Amino acid sequence: MENQQQELNRPQRNNVLFAIRIVFVYLFFAVLLSGAVLLLVLERPSYSQDEKRELATMPSFSLSALYKGEYTEALQYFYNDTIPYRSELKRFSDRVLSYKGFAQDDVYIDIPGDLPPIPSEEPDGTLPPVTTPGTNAEEVPAVTPSQSTEKPNVNEFSQNQGIVTYKKRAMELYWGSKASMRDYALSLNTLQTRMPELNVWSMNIPISSAYYLPPSLAGKYGDQEQDCAYIRSLLQEGVYYVDVYNVLKKHVDEDIYLRTDHHWSYLGVFYAVEEMMKQANLPVPNLSDDYVTKSKDGNLGSFYLYFDQKHLVNYPETFTWYEPKFSFDCTYYSYDTMQVVKTSQNKMFFYYSEPFYDMVNYGDSYLTHVKTSANTGRKVAVFKDSFGNALAPFLAKGFDEIWVIDLRYFKGDAYAFLAEKGVTDVLMASCMFTNAGYKSSYYKNLFVS
Amino acid sequence: MNFSNLFFLYAFLPATLLLYYLIPNIHYRNAVLIFVSLIFYAWGNPTMVLLLLLVCIVNYFLGRGIGAAPGMKKGKLFLSVGLVLNIGLLFVYKYLAFFLETVNLLPKVSLPIPNIIMPLGLSFFTFRIISYLLDVYWEKVSAERSFPVFLLFVSLFPCTVAGPIVRYQTIFKCLHSRKHSREDLWYGFMRLSVGLGKKVILADQLYMVTEHYFSGSLQNLSVAEAWFALLVYTMYVYFDFSGYSDMAIGIARLFGFRFEENFRYPFVCTTISEFWQRWHISLGSFFRDYLLYVPIFGKMRIYGGLFLVWFSTGLWHGASWNYVIWGLYFGLFILLETKIGKKKMKKIPVFIRHIYTKFVIALGFGIFYFTDLSRMGVFFKCLFGLDGNGLIHEFSSVYMMNHLILVLISLLCIFPWVPFFKKKLERHTATIAVGECVCGILLLALFILSSIILVSSTNQPFLYTQF
Known part of the structure; x- marks a missing residue:
C-alpha cells in the first residue's frame, strides 16, 4: 500500500524517463561526435604487421576518378582500412567473437566448404628412372638471375584445407599424394645421380597434426x-635421410611445434638439426653452450593472423628462439636480381614482431648466405620451404657456409648454382605438405626438368 | 555506401546530423537532406544519380498530371505512362538479361545478353514511386506540388538503397513539416544501435557459418549439417534485413521521419499468412494493396491474384528462377491455409502450427539461397538424407558447438523478449527507470562494440541491397 502511494503519477514518471533518455541521447551524440573527431585527428597506420600488408593510402583526387565513383570508394576504403589502433581493436573484437561457441572436447574445427575427402588408398606406383642430361653440371652456365616476379607472400596461407584446434593448439589436417611424394624422391635421386660428389640430405618435416x-x-x-x-x-642409396618424424616423436611433450602457427618451433628445429649433425659427423650444436635463449610472451602466429582462427587470440604463446654465441656473417640476395640486398654480422634474427617464426633471416624474403667460423670444410645448400627458414642458426655450428634457398622463389639453374658455390652438402628441408603436395613440383622443376 | 560502415557511422552521419541541426528552417533542412541523400546515392556510382533525378522529374510531372485529373481519362493516361515507364525501367535494368537468357533456352534462339548494371535501390524507389502514382490516382493523397519535396521523398537516404518501401502517404506530413523531439533522437539512436548490432554481431557472423557449409560442393553435407546450415541461413537473412530496416527506421527518426515497421518478430507466426504479415511488411502490403485485386483474372480472381502476388514477390527478390519458385512456394501454402480457413487453422494445436510454419519457412530459405537449381537439388537431397551421407558426421557436432553460443543468442533474439520484459517493468517507476538506464547502457555498449567489430570484419554488404 505504501509502495503504491510512493509511486509517481504518469506525468512524473514520464519526466523521469525523459530525463534518463536525454542523458543517453547526449551520450550517443558524444560517442558519435568524439568518434568522428578522433578518427579524423588521430594518426592513421600505414602498415598492418598482423596482416602483413600495406594499408590503403589516401586516394588522389581526379575528376575522372570522381566521375567513375572510384575516388569516393577509395576514400571510404582508406578511411575504414586505416582506423587508428587497428591492430588493438581487431584483437579486441576477435576476443569478443571468439566466444561464439564452445570447444567440444577442447576441439575447434574449421574446414572450409566441404569436408576434405578421406584419402583413398593410392597405389604405390613406381619411380621413373633417373635421367641425366646431355650436359653435366659443370658445363651448365653459371647462375642466372631469376626471371620470376613472384615474391614471398601470404598466399600460401589461403590453402586452408581444414584446421583443428585441440587443447589450445591449432593444426592443419594432413593428407598427401603418393605421386607428389614420388616427384620429391625422384628429385633427390636425380640430384644425387647427377652430382654424386655431394651429400644429399632429405629432411621430411611433419606438420603438427x-x-x-x-x-x-x-x-x-x-x-x-x-x-x-x-x-x-623411394630414396636411392646415397641419399641421406634425417628421420625427423621419429626424432620429434620422442619430444612430443616439449614445445616442438608452435601452438598458434603452422610451423614448428625453434626447439623442434634444433632436434632435427642435432640428428642431422650426428649423422653427418659434424659438431653438434648445444643449446646451453652455443646459444643464448630468448623468449617473448603473447605471440600469435599464422593460424591467428592469416588463417582467421579468431579463438586463438585467447591462447597466446611464449615464443622462444636461440641466438648463436659464435660469430658469423650473413648476406641477403634478392631472388629477382640475385644482387646483395642486405648484410649483417652476428645477427640472424630480425622483425621482433608477429608472426615471430619469421624473425630469422627475414623469413622467406631473401636468398641467404651465412659464413661461419666452423672450419669443417663443409658447405651446405638448403632448399627449403618456410619450415627450413629456422635451420641456419643451428647448421651454422657445423658448416662453414650455408646457402638458404627458397625452392618456390629460386628460378635459376640449381645445378649450376651448386657447382658454382662449391657446396659439399645439399639439404632438402620442407614440410610434408610440400613434399607430398603440389609444391613437390618445385623440387622437380629444379632438379629433374 | 551502406549503413554498417565506419565511414558512414563516424563521418557521413555525424556531419549530416550537425549540418541538419545547425539549420533552423525546415526548407533548408530539407535542402540539406536532399543534398546528402544525393551524395549518399551517388557515392559508388555518380552517374546513376542522374537516372534518379530523371526518374524524379518525370514522375513528379506525371503525379501532377494524375493529380489534376484523378479518376479521369487523362489521369488514367498519365498513370499508365507512369506505370509503363517505372515497370519498364525496372524490367530493363533488372530483368532484361534474365528474360533474354530464358528466351535463349528456346531452340535456335541466341539473343545477345546485355551487361547492364542495376542502379542501387532501383526495386525500392520504383515501388515507392508506383505506390505514389496509384495513391494519387485513387485520391488517397494529393499530388505533391513541390518538386524538392518530391525529390526528397524519392531520394531520402535512409530508405533509398534497401528499403523499407516507405509510401508517400506515410511520410508526406513529415516531408512538409516535422517536429524534432529528444524522444525521437532517443528512439532513433536506439533503433540504429539495435540494427547495427543485428547486422555486425549476428548477421555477419551467421553468414560466415552459412558460407562454411554452402560455399563448397555440398556433396558431403550430412543431414544434421544441412539442417543446421539452413537454420543459420534463415536467421542470417532475418538479422541482415531486419537489421538494415532497424537502422533505416532509426536514422530516419533522427531526422524526424517516422517510418512504419518492416519486421514484427516474424518467427512468432503460427501460419504462413501471418509470417508474411510480419516479414518485409512494406513489400507484402505493397503487393496486397496494389496487385492482389487487379481485375484481370475474372472469376479466377482469387487464384489469379494470389499467383500474381507471389510470382511478383519472388521475382522482385531477384532475376532468377529460384526466387520465382520461392515466391510461388509461399503462395501455395497461403492458398492452402485460405482453403482450410482461419477457424480450422486455429483448431490445430499451437505447437504443431509452430513446427509447420518454421519448417516451411526454413525450407523456403533453402530455395531462396540457391540461384543454381542443380545445387539446390543437391542441397535438398542432403537435407532429407537422400545422398547417403548419413545423419551426422563424426565431428559435425564440433563445428556446431564452436558456433553454438552465436546460434543460441540469435535464436533468442528472434523472439520478442524485449517487449515482454518492458511490459513487466512498466508496473513501477523504479523498475522502469532502472530498466531504461540498463537499456541505454546496453545500447551504447552495443553501438561501440559493433563499431569495433567493424574495424576488422570484412565489410559484408546488406543482402537486400542487391534487390
Whole structure:
C-alpha cells in the first residue's frame, strides 16, 4: 500500500524517463561526435604487421576518378582500412567473437566448404628412372638471375584445407599424394645421380597434426608416419635421410611445434638439426653452450593472423628462439636480381614482431648466405620451404657456409648454382605438405626438368 | 555506401546530423537532406544519380498530371505512362538479361545478353514511386506540388538503397513539416544501435557459418549439417534485413521521419499468412494493396491474384528462377491455409502450427539461397538424407558447438523478449527507470562494440541491397 502511494503519477514518471533518455541521447551524440573527431585527428597506420600488408593510402583526387565513383570508394576504403589502433581493436573484437561457441572436447574445427575427402588408398606406383642430361653440371652456365616476379607472400596461407584446434593448439589436417611424394624422391635421386660428389640430405618435416590430433580425428586423414616411410623407401642409396618424424616423436611433450602457427618451433628445429649433425659427423650444436635463449610472451602466429582462427587470440604463446654465441656473417640476395640486398654480422634474427617464426633471416624474403667460423670444410645448400627458414642458426655450428634457398622463389639453374658455390652438402628441408603436395613440383622443376 | 560502415557511422552521419541541426528552417533542412541523400546515392556510382533525378522529374510531372485529373481519362493516361515507364525501367535494368537468357533456352534462339548494371535501390524507389502514382490516382493523397519535396521523398537516404518501401502517404506530413523531439533522437539512436548490432554481431557472423557449409560442393553435407546450415541461413537473412530496416527506421527518426515497421518478430507466426504479415511488411502490403485485386483474372480472381502476388514477390527478390519458385512456394501454402480457413487453422494445436510454419519457412530459405537449381537439388537431397551421407558426421557436432553460443543468442533474439520484459517493468517507476538506464547502457555498449567489430570484419554488404 505504501509502495503504491510512493509511486509517481504518469506525468512524473514520464519526466523521469525523459530525463534518463536525454542523458543517453547526449551520450550517443558524444560517442558519435568524439568518434568522428578522433578518427579524423588521430594518426592513421600505414602498415598492418598482423596482416602483413600495406594499408590503403589516401586516394588522389581526379575528376575522372570522381566521375567513375572510384575516388569516393577509395576514400571510404582508406578511411575504414586505416582506423587508428587497428591492430588493438581487431584483437579486441576477435576476443569478443571468439566466444561464439564452445570447444567440444577442447576441439575447434574449421574446414572450409566441404569436408576434405578421406584419402583413398593410392597405389604405390613406381619411380621413373633417373635421367641425366646431355650436359653435366659443370658445363651448365653459371647462375642466372631469376626471371620470376613472384615474391614471398601470404598466399600460401589461403590453402586452408581444414584446421583443428585441440587443447589450445591449432593444426592443419594432413593428407598427401603418393605421386607428389614420388616427384620429391625422384628429385633427390636425380640430384644425387647427377652430382654424386655431394651429400644429399632429405629432411621430411611433419606438420603438427602428426602428433597432436584429437583422438576423434586421429587416423582419419593422411598418415604422416606412413608417408615419411614411403618417401624414405623411394630414396636411392646415397641419399641421406634425417628421420625427423621419429626424432620429434620422442619430444612430443616439449614445445616442438608452435601452438598458434603452422610451423614448428625453434626447439623442434634444433632436434632435427642435432640428428642431422650426428649423422653427418659434424659438431653438434648445444643449446646451453652455443646459444643464448630468448623468449617473448603473447605471440600469435599464422593460424591467428592469416588463417582467421579468431579463438586463438585467447591462447597466446611464449615464443622462444636461440641466438648463436659464435660469430658469423650473413648476406641477403634478392631472388629477382640475385644482387646483395642486405648484410649483417652476428645477427640472424630480425622483425621482433608477429608472426615471430619469421624473425630469422627475414623469413622467406631473401636468398641467404651465412659464413661461419666452423672450419669443417663443409658447405651446405638448403632448399627449403618456410619450415627450413629456422635451420641456419643451428647448421651454422657445423658448416662453414650455408646457402638458404627458397625452392618456390629460386628460378635459376640449381645445378649450376651448386657447382658454382662449391657446396659439399645439399639439404632438402620442407614440410610434408610440400613434399607430398603440389609444391613437390618445385623440387622437380629444379632438379629433374 | 551502406549503413554498417565506419565511414558512414563516424563521418557521413555525424556531419549530416550537425549540418541538419545547425539549420533552423525546415526548407533548408530539407535542402540539406536532399543534398546528402544525393551524395549518399551517388557515392559508388555518380552517374546513376542522374537516372534518379530523371526518374524524379518525370514522375513528379506525371503525379501532377494524375493529380489534376484523378479518376479521369487523362489521369488514367498519365498513370499508365507512369506505370509503363517505372515497370519498364525496372524490367530493363533488372530483368532484361534474365528474360533474354530464358528466351535463349528456346531452340535456335541466341539473343545477345546485355551487361547492364542495376542502379542501387532501383526495386525500392520504383515501388515507392508506383505506390505514389496509384495513391494519387485513387485520391488517397494529393499530388505533391513541390518538386524538392518530391525529390526528397524519392531520394531520402535512409530508405533509398534497401528499403523499407516507405509510401508517400506515410511520410508526406513529415516531408512538409516535422517536429524534432529528444524522444525521437532517443528512439532513433536506439533503433540504429539495435540494427547495427543485428547486422555486425549476428548477421555477419551467421553468414560466415552459412558460407562454411554452402560455399563448397555440398556433396558431403550430412543431414544434421544441412539442417543446421539452413537454420543459420534463415536467421542470417532475418538479422541482415531486419537489421538494415532497424537502422533505416532509426536514422530516419533522427531526422524526424517516422517510418512504419518492416519486421514484427516474424518467427512468432503460427501460419504462413501471418509470417508474411510480419516479414518485409512494406513489400507484402505493397503487393496486397496494389496487385492482389487487379481485375484481370475474372472469376479466377482469387487464384489469379494470389499467383500474381507471389510470382511478383519472388521475382522482385531477384532475376532468377529460384526466387520465382520461392515466391510461388509461399503462395501455395497461403492458398492452402485460405482453403482450410482461419477457424480450422486455429483448431490445430499451437505447437504443431509452430513446427509447420518454421519448417516451411526454413525450407523456403533453402530455395531462396540457391540461384543454381542443380545445387539446390543437391542441397535438398542432403537435407532429407537422400545422398547417403548419413545423419551426422563424426565431428559435425564440433563445428556446431564452436558456433553454438552465436546460434543460441540469435535464436533468442528472434523472439520478442524485449517487449515482454518492458511490459513487466512498466508496473513501477523504479523498475522502469532502472530498466531504461540498463537499456541505454546496453545500447551504447552495443553501438561501440559493433563499431569495433567493424574495424576488422570484412565489410559484408546488406543482402537486400542487391534487390
